[in-house]
Amino acid sequence: xxxxxxxxRTVTLGDSAEVDNSFMAFAQRVDVNGRVRNSxxxxxxxxxxxxxxxxxVMAFGQNxxxxxxxx
Numbered sequence: 001x002x003x004x005x006x007x008x009r010t011v012t013l014g015d016s017a018e019v020d021n022s023f024m025a026f027a028q029r030v031d032v033n034g035r036v037r038n039s040x041x042x043x044x045x046x047x048x049x050x051x052x053x054x055x056x057v058m059a060f061g062q063n064x065x066x067x068x069x070x071x
Contacts, residue, residue, distance in 0.1 A: 011044075013051065023053075030061075032070075 003021045004013070011025040017034030022041070030044040032051045039056040040049070047059045050067040057066070 015051075 002019075004019050004023045004025075006024070007026040009027060010029045010031075011027040012031045013019070013023060013034040013036070015033045019034070019036045019038075022038045023032070023036045024041045025044065027042075027044045029046045030042045030048070032040055032042070032047075032049045032053065035052040035054075037054050039058065040053045041058045043060045045061055046063045047061040048065045048067065049057060049059070049070045052071055
C-alpha cells in the first residue's frame with residue numbers, strides 16, 4: 001500500500017503489513033510491527049515500534065518504546 005494515515009483509539013500496523021511510503025497515526029496507542037519503507041510519524045499516548053522503518057521515526061507520546069527488534 002502507498003501512504004497510510006490512520007486515527008483511532010488504537011492503531012496497529014500488523015506483522016505482515018508493508019507500507020510503501022509514509023505511515024502517520026494519531027491515536028491513544030500505536031503499535032508498528034510491520035514494515036514502513038519511508039518514514040513513520042506517530043502522535044499517541046503509548047507508542048511501540050517493533051517493526052522496520054527504513055527512514056525516519058518521529059514519535060510524540062507519553063511512553064515511547066523502540067524495541068530491540070526494530071530497525
